[in-house]
Amino acid sequence: MKFDLSVLTGYWTSLASGFGSTVWLCMASGTTAIVLGIALAIGQRRGGRLLALLIRAYTAVTLGLPLLVLLYVMFFVLPDFGVLLPARFVGVATLAIYYAPYVAEAVNAAVTAVPAGTIEAGVAIGMSPLAITRKIVVPQALPLLLPTMTGLLIGLIKDSALLSVISVHEFMFAAKEVVSATYAPLEVYFVVALVYWAVTSLVTFSTRLWEQRLGRAHLSALPR
Amino acid sequence: MGFDPQVIRSLPFLIDGWLLTLELTLLGAAGSLVFGHLALALQLGRHAPLRWGARLYISFMRGTPSLVQLFVLFFALPLVGLGGKPMLAAALALGLNSGAYTAEILRGNLRVVTAGQVEAAVALGMPRWRIWSRIALPQVLSASLPALINEFTILLKTTPLASVVAVTELTYAGQMVIARTYTSTQVMLLVSIGYLAVALPVIHLARRTGRSIATRRLSAGVAS
Numbered sequence: 040m041k042f043d044l045s046v047l048t049g050y051w052t053s054l055a056s057g058f059g060s061t062v063w064l065c066m067a068s069g070t071t072a073i074v075l076g077i078a079l080a081i082g083q084r085r086g087g088r089l090l091a092l093l094i095r096a097y098t099a100v101t102l103g104l105p106l107l108v109l110l111y112v113m114f115f116v117l118p119d120f121g122v123l124l125p126a127r128f129v130g131v132a133t134l135a136i137y138y139a140p141y142v143a144e145a146v147n148a149a150v151t152a153v154p155a156g157t158i159e160a161g162v163a164i165g166m167s168p169l170a171i172t173r174k175i176v177v178p179q180a181l182p183l184l185l186p187t188m189t190g191l192l193i194g195l196i197k198d199s200a201l202l203s204v205i206s207v208h209e210f211m212f213a214a215k216e217v218v219s220a221t222y223a224p225l226e227v228y229f230v231v232a233l234v235y236w237a238v239t240s241l242v243t244f245s246t247r248l249w250e251q252r253l254g255r256a257h258l259s260a261l262p263r
Numbered sequence: 264m265g266f267d268p269q270v271i272r273s274l275p276f277l278i279d280g281w282l283l284t285l286e287l288t289l290l291g292a293a294g295s296l297v298f299g300h301l302a303l304a305l306q307l308g309r310h311a312p313l314r315w316g317a318r319l320y321i322s323f324m325r326g327t328p329s330l331v332q333l334f335v336l337f338f339a340l341p342l343v344g345l346g347g348k349p350m351l352a353a354a355l356a357l358g359l360n361s362g363a364y365t366a367e368i369l370r371g372n373l374r375v376v377t378a379g380q381v382e383a384a385v386a387l388g389m390p391r392w393r394i395w396s397r398i399a400l401p402q403v404l405s406a407s408l409p410a411l412i413n414e415f416t417i418l419l420k421t422t423p424l425a426s427v428v429a430v431t432e433l434t435y436a437g438q439m440v441i442a443r444t445y446t447s448t449q450v451m452l453l454v455s456i457g458y459l460a461v462a463l464p465v466i467h468l469a470r471r472t473g474r475s476i477a478t479r480r481l482s483a484g485v486a487s
Contacts, residue, residue: 103416103462104455107423108434112455115447193326200328204427211330224338232327232335239326 046223047230057213058234064131064209065199069192071135076142083147098140106137106198114205130202130209138195145187149180182253189246193239200235210234269444270453277450280436281457287354287422287432288461292415294358299365306370317366324363329421332356337428353425361418368414372406373399409473416465419458433457 047054079097082090101109113133117124124132153176161171203211214231218224305317324332333356340352376399384394404411426435437454441447 099463099466100455100459102466103420103459105420105423105434105458107426108451108454108458111434111438112451115441116451119448197326197328200330201424203330211328224334225342228331228334228338232323232331235328235331236323236326240322243326 042225042229043223044226044230046221046226047217050217050221053213054210054217054230057208057210060208060213061196061199061210064127064134064202064207065192065196068131068134068138068199069195071131072138072142072191072195075135075139077146079139079143080146080150083143084150094140094143098143101137101140106133107201107204109133109137110201110205126202126205126207130199130205130207134195134199134202137198138191141191141194142188145184145191146180149184149187150176152183153179182250185246185250185253189243192246193242196239196242197235266449267444267446270440270446270449273440273444274453276440277433277436277453277457280431280433283431283436284419284422284433284457285461287350287357287425287430288415288419290354291357291361291418291422294354295361295365295414295418298359298362299369302362302366303369306366321363321366324360325367329356329360330424330427332360333424333428349425349428349430352428353422353430357418357421357425360421361414364414364417365411368407368410369403372403372410375402375406405476409469409476412465412469412472416462416469419462419465 079094083094086094104112110130110133113129113136114126117129157175157179158171161175166174199209200211202209203215206212210231214227218227221227302317302320305313308314333353336356336359337349337352340346340348340355345351380398381394384398389397422432423434425432426438429435431439433454437450440450444450
């Protein structure tokens, strides 16, 4: 067995289309996870005790279960109850369900860290709750939230590779198809690893730039 | 809902899988500590190429999906004459992956070792490795304990990936029972309980350790 990348000639387009699906899947599940996570954070803060307890139980289950098991539960157990969904939908939903509690935790921590005095000042000058959220809480919480969210996004991108085991057509799945056509697993997976590495590095790098810009705005906005 | 007699008969098989999951987790944890320490030592060392190598290793392990890493390792091992050993590949992949995170956890806690302590040790004429093993390491390890326990649960949650290279750990054992008995709901319930039974106590332990270390530090600060 030797290492020869030229076996991949002619398969680049199918890898590229798989990669496109991965990007799409990550955007869909990431957005859903953020929406669900913010809803969970609000539920924990504003909801009653029963709702808070339910959210705690849900969080504990997702913290303790492997993503692959959750994926199998969604994929194999739901049909037992007569719910038949396309694999791609199950994949996006599972990733969102798995990541939402992490998003909720990050949002909660960031909002808690906003100095209470600034919110009280907003109330005192008669700002509406929406304006307080938009003009006081978000600008202060966002710089705190960004590093955690970057970590979660990278986790999501990496975990999306797992969707290939329930035969969702994404990057890893395309790679498996190329492997079965070329019998060159090492070369293919090596290239796949490099692509994932490039993408996650790009995400880290660009959010670090964004963080720096936000950090400057944050400092200049607050008189110290 | 009673359990299907077929599922009850396959319980020993699932328990074997559960034990294999624990074995994989422990092997991975051992590897994680070894590789983590090694990567940290190389990063703190005097040789620039070794430092870059350690950074590259950590960046690769954190930037690519564990699934891809497992495949690369699984298909690369035959090149060094270790082919056809899925358990070895899985344990090694888990250890290498988690080791990168362990190295970062330890590096993040290096600051608990104050310069004064190191200077005092140098003044006493302690050799470098003894300063490391007697002064730095115990403090760094105890400060890192909550994060390391947390990393242990992540490791546990990564073990199902071994099923893709046909290691019959809990998830794969569950899949095999489902294929035989067509009782996905009951089997996936048992599999989930198997993971939660380990993960939830460990998560609880991590929280408690974190809190007790924080209180100890607080009271020590008051005393001095």
